[in-house]
Amino acid sequence: MKNTFVKGRLPAAIFLVLASIFAFGQAADWQQIRIPPLPNFQPIEPKRIELPNGMVLFLQEDHELPLVDGFARIRGGSREEPDAKTGLVDVYGEVWRTGGTNTKTGDELDDFLEAHAAKVETGGSLDSTSIGLSCLKADFEEVFQVFLDLLRDPEFRPDKLEIAQKGMFDAISRRNDDINEIIGRESAKLGYGTKSPYARVPEYATVAAITRQDLINWHHDHVYPNNIILGLSGDFDSAAMEAKLRQAFAGWAKGPKFKPEEIPISPAKPGYYLVKKEDVNQSAIRMVELGTTRKNPDYYGIQTFNEAFGGGFASRLFSVIRSRLGLAYAVGGGVGTGWDHPGITRLGVGTKSQSTVESIQALYSQIDELQPHPLTEDEVGRAKDSILNSFIFNFDTPEKVLREKMAYEFYGYPLDFLERYRAGIEKVSNEEVARIPAKYLHKNKMAVLVVGNDAEFDKPLSTLGSVTPIDITIPSAPGEEPAKPAKPSSK
Amino acid sequence: MKVRKIPCILVLFILCTLAATQDVASFEKRITVKTLANGLSVIILERPEAPVFSFYTHVDAGSAQDPLGETGLAHMMEHMAFKGTDKIGTRNYAAEKVALEKVEKAYTAYNAERHKRVGMDEPKLKNLEKAWQDAIQQAQQYVIPNQFGEIIEKNGGEGLNAFTDDDETGYHYSMPANRFELWAYLESERFLHPVMREFYKERNVVIEERRMRVDSNPLGRLLEQFTSEAFAAHPYHRPTVGWISDLNSFSATDAEDFFREYYVPSNMVLTVVGDIKAAEAMPIIEKYFGRLPGKPKPLDLATAEPPQNSVREVVLRDPSQPVYLEGYHRPDYMSKDDAVYDAIADVMSNGRTSRLYRSLVRDKKIAAAAGGFSGLPGNKYPHLFAFYGVPLPGHTPEEVANSIHQEIERLKTQDVSDDELKMVKTRAKATLLRSLADNQGLALHLGIEMARYGDWRELFYEVDRIDQVTKADIRRVANQTFVPVNRTVGIIETNKPAAASEGGTQ
Numbered sequence: 001m002k003n004t005f006v007k008g009r010l011p012a013a014i015f016l017v018l019a020s021i022f023a024f025g026q027a028a029d030w031q032q033i034r035i036p037p038l039p040n041f042q043p044i045e046p047k048r049i050e051l052p053n054g055m056v057l058f059l060q061e062d063h064e065l066p067l068v069d070g071f072a073r074i075r076g077g078s079r080e081e082p083d084a085k086t087g088l089v090d091v092y093g094e095v096w097r098t099g100g101t102n103t104k105t106g107d108e109l110d111d112f113l114e115a116h117a118a119k120v121e122t123g124g125s126l127d128s129t130s131i132g133l134s135c136l137k138a139d140f141e142e143v144f145q146v147f148l149d150l151l152r153d154p155e156f157r158p159d160k161l162e163i164a165q166k167g168m169f170d171a172i173s174r175r176n177d178d179i180n181e182i183i184g185r186e187s188a189k190l191g192y193g194t195k196s197p198y199a200r201v202p203e204y205a206t207v208a209a210i211t212r213q214d215l216i217n218w219h220h221d222h223v224y225p226n227n228i229i230l231g232l233s234g235d236f237d238s239a240a241m242e243a244k245l246r247q248a249f250a251g252w253a254k255g256p257k258f259k260p261e262e263i264p265i266s267p268a269k270p271g272y273y274l275v276k277k278e279d280v281n282q283s284a285i286r287m288v289e290l291g292t293t294r295k296n297p298d299y300y301g302i303q304t305f306n307e308a309f310g311g312g313f314a315s316r317l318f319s320v321i322r323s324r325l326g327l328a329y330a331v332g333g334g335v336g337t338g339w340d341h342p343g344i345t346r347l348g349v350g351t352k353s354q355s356t357v358e359s360i361q362a363l364y365s366q367i368d369e370l371q372p373h374p375l376t377e378d379e380v381g382r383a384k385d386s387i388l389n390s391f392i393f394n395f396d397t398p399e400k401v402l403r404e405k406m407a408y409e410f411y412g413y414p415l416d417f418l419e420r421y422r423a424g425i426e427k428v429s430n431e432e433v434a435r436i437p438a439k440y441l442h443k444n445k446m447a448v449l450v451v452g453n454d455a456e457f458d459k460p461l462s463t464l465g466s467v468t469p470i471d472i473t474i475p476s477a478p479g480e481e482p483a484k485p486a487k488p489s490s491k
Numbered sequence: 492m493k494v495r496k497i498p499c500i501l502v503l504f505i506l507c508t509l510a511a512t513q514d515v516a517s518f519e520k521r522i523t524v525k526t527l528a529n530g531l532s533v534i535i536l537e538r539p540e541a542p543v544f545s546f547y548t549h550v551d552a553g554s555a556q557d558p559l560g561e562t563g564l565a566h567m568m569e570h571m572a573f574k575g576t577d578k579i580g581t582r583n584y585a586a587e588k589v590a591l592e593k594v595e596k597a598y599t600a601y602n603a604e605r606h607k608r609v610g611m612d613e614p615k616l617k618n619l620e621k622a623w624q625d626a627i628q629q630a631q632q633y634v635i636p637n638q639f640g641e642i643i644e645k646n647g648g649e650g651l652n653a654f655t656d657d658d659e660t661g662y663h664y665s666m667p668a669n670r671f672e673l674w675a676y677l678e679s680e681r682f683l684h685p686v687m688r689e690f691y692k693e694r695n696v697v698i699e700e701r702r703m704r705v706d707s708n709p710l711g712r713l714l715e716q717f718t719s720e721a722f723a724a725h726p727y728h729r730p731t732v733g734w735i736s737d738l739n740s741f742s743a744t745d746a747e748d749f750f751r752e753y754y755v756p757s758n759m760v761l762t763v764v765g766d767i768k769a770a771e772a773m774p775i776i777e778k779y780f781g782r783l784p785g786k787p788k789p790l791d792l793a794t795a796e797p798p799q800n801s802v803r804e805v806v807l808r809d810p811s812q813p814v815y816l817e818g819y820h821r822p823d824y825m826s827k828d829d830a831v832y833d834a835i836a837d838v839m840s841n842g843r844t845s846r847l848y849r850s851l852v853r854d855k856k857i858a859a860a861a862g863g864f865s866g867l868p869g870n871k872y873p874h875l876f877a878f879y880g881v882p883l884p885g886h887t888p889e890e891v892a893n894s895i896h897q898e899i900e901r902l903k904t905q906d907v908s909d910d911e912l913k914m915v916k917t918r919a920k921a922t923l924l925r926s927l928a929d930n931q932g933l934a935l936h937l938g939i940e941m942a943r944y945g946d947w948r949e950l951f952y953e954v955d956r957i958d959q960v961t962k963a964d965i966r967r968v969a970n971q972t973f974v975p976v977n978r979t980v981g982i983i984e985t986n987k988p989a990a991a992s993e994g995g996t997q
Binding site for chain 1: 543649
């Protein structure tokens with residue numbers, strides 16, 4: 001029931017530009033406060049170890065509390081699952097843990113772990129699956145044994161597969177209840193293509209098609225040492241931990257090198273798309289087009305642009321659309337950058353039904369404004385200050401440092417990428433930032449999606465251009481009775 | 492495993508107890524507490540892990556303090572605390588002040604005409620509205636938008652945010668340690684010289700927030716109806732974000748009145764955690780926050796919710812999928828049974844060993860999730876202990892309700908097991924331990940404990956209280972709380988509009 005003041009974002013255009021000029025001449029108290037240099041801070045770096053069988057370990061000592069946390073990431077995720085079994089990796093991520101090991105049921109693991117206030121959990125995502133642990137230092141031996149047993153000998157018991165599938169059916173049945181869930185899902189489909197593994201979603205039929213053998217096969221095909229990056233942090237001695245891990249994984253044979261698949265992407269045609277939702281008084285609006293990756297040399301310019309255009313309180317989108325026009329609580333956006341595939345460039349706003357078209361036009365005008373009034377030196381300077389002065393928060397805890405390194409390792413980035421990032425931002429010029437919108441933000445290439453109650457819009461969406469309706473009716477699974485939503489569904 | 496389990500738990504038990512005790516001692520060494528001359532409580536915790544710090548400003552007023560007819564005002568005030576001061580966010584405060592006074596005058600006239608029950612003059616109303624809007628335009632020319640947030644951001648502020656709930660309003664973010672004095676200036680100025688600029692635009696932003704969280708969200712709709720049904724007398728029956736008519740009516744002057752009454756040092760707690768030395772930081776805090784004028788702590792609410800003595804129910808006929816929720820009145824957080832409720836919530840809903848998970852999700856397979864928790868909608872005043880269940884496709888809220896009631900009955904008639912009770916106590920200690928390595932989380936928790944109990948050590952004592960809970964306590968409290976005439980039920984029943992096509996299928 002908390003009403004959190006979430007910061008939205010959006011651009012402030014010419015108004016802001018003028019404001020900044022005026023602000024310049026003014027001396028105020030805060031400008032006289034001395035800011036001493038930040039003490040030099042070298043975060044503790046995790047130790048990287050590559051085992052003979054190819055498993056990569058990162059060990060990060062942190063002795064503040066008597067705890068140990070661990071996280072293994074395994075290559076291969078839902079983008080690689082078969083289309084007809086969409087949802088496989090989600091189900092796998094749950095049943096891997098709940099299905100227990102060859103000696104203990106998932107319920108027995110629950111009893112043991114909960115009695116120790118410990119966690120061993122598994123999961124699946126777009127590009128990887130994972131298994132993590134968290135426990136008191138004193139329990140590490142036993143909890144790590146559970147972790148190892150799950151890693152090596154999971155059982156995927158069928159009763160837990162059934163629970164996982166029912167849970168998925170439930171999530172499918174509820175996926176059209178909330179406009180913000182709808183807009184996230186459907187705008188990804190517009191950005192990547194409905195069939196793209198980056199955007200497709202599980203259906204009753206694809207979840208029902210998943211068998212225990214599929215889970216066993218997935219595990220067999222992905223979980224082997226040279227496909228795993230394991231990081232541990234906490235109250236341990238690295239040398240002793242290294243010895244323990246070397247011993248634990250010594251007999252585990254190498255598998256084939258993971259071959260990433262070519263993932264198809266086919267963005268929707270530019271234009272207007274509408275999902276009708278009658279029980280709301282606010283429209284969710286997204287404009288999307290395909291973005292780029294962090295390996296792009298423009299990445300630093302993009303990050304700076306994003307911060308100034310749609311990132312913070314002072315950004316143009318926030319200042320104009322939220323503060324000046326009062327059109328939205330949530331507003332923001334920027335050029336999308338993925339680790340290993342293009343991100344989605346998104347501008348988004350939530351506004352009352354009666355200002356739907358007005359808000360789309362307001363977003364457009366902020367894109368247009370970038371032509372005659374590119375981001376000023378002052379705006380770029382502030383954005384860079386913001387990124388650089390808050391840079392310390394990228395590595396102010398040992399766990400963050402560990403997670404960063406693991407991500408670089410996973411995606412094949414240099415392990416000093418964070419340092420390069422800082423240097424890259426420092427070097428970014430106004431000109432580089434000014435080039436970003438023309439290169440990555442194209443009004444005429446964007447698909448514009450509105451989820452809302454179109455009977456109450458200020459103007460028909462069609463006044464902007466031709467509108468493609470999107471039918472989000474949930475297909476029911478042939479012959480799958482329980483797969484239907486609770487009440488309705490009589491045809 | 493079974494055989495080894497008990498000794499293990501014992502070992503853990505001892506270890507945890509030691510850990511918790513050591514933590515209080517270690518915190519005592521690192522914590523400095525001071526009440527400034529103006530009544531402001533200040534806590535500084537030194538945690539020099541990295542050159543950063545986080546803070547939490549607690550204002551002991553939430554939506555329960557909203558005046559009659561002005562619901563949403565506490566939350567509105569939270570938004571206004573980002574609008575700057577007489578020096579930040581303005582190009583010419585002297586002129587802006589005059590312009591803002593004109594806005595208020597014009598709004599008062601417009602609002603008075605608008606709410607006339609008899610004799611409202613439409614053309615006059617139009618003119619008054621235009622005059623008000625013109626005055627807003629006039630005032631706008633002096634505004635430097637969002638300069639307050641901008642200064643924080645460009646100085647490396649991280650996680651700049653705030654929240655309002657029924658019980659309190661909180662402000663927080665983190666900063667690099669070399670910006671400590673700048674922070675002290677900014678955070679004190681925001682409460683020393685707030686300016687109600689762009690108030691009526693921000694009111695629209697807040698109304699959009701209401702549309703997002705409540706009107707256009709099924710769970711938001713259910714919770715609003717549910718809490719207003721459960722409470723008759725106490726202000727907990729009102730939504731934090733406010734009723735739409737109140738949001739469209741209250742004024743900047745109302746917000747200023749609220750500010751003057753509740754944003755006083757004796758009603759606030761300031762907590763700072765991170766790489767700072769109390770010996771250096773406290774004088775800076777005194778220098779800046781000592782400027783806030785001292786005033787007595789405002790009187791607390793006297794209204795108490797009378798016994799319910801009736802079964803209450805709200806049923807939303809909604810296009811969304813079904814949800815079941817029920818709540819029982821319980822005493823406030825100061826109750827000697829507070830920890831017993833915590834233990835009940837834990838036994839019933841924490842993790843896959845919990846009773847509701849095992850019964851409804853694992854065994855009966857009728858729910859996707861189920862649980863129980865205290866603190867609805869707040870916990871400073873007597874509130875609700877709630878249970879919920881999310882029925883799986885093909886199952887109904889009624890089935891879920893019946894199964895929840897069976898589990899409640901078990902709680903009332905049979906003791907929980909030794910293992911369950913140990914689990915609760917072990918987990919409470921581990922949860923505390925896991926929360927101790929995070930500047931922002933610590934600032935929030937220490938500040939709230941200080942505001943609630945007048946002692947930050949309650950963060951640790953709460954665990955001790957859970958440790959004292961007995962099986963008999965759980966049965967006693969369950970029996971006295973979970974009875975039908977103390978219950979409010981909230982249900983979403985799916986009611987698909989006829990228009991929604993069932994097409995797209997074979």
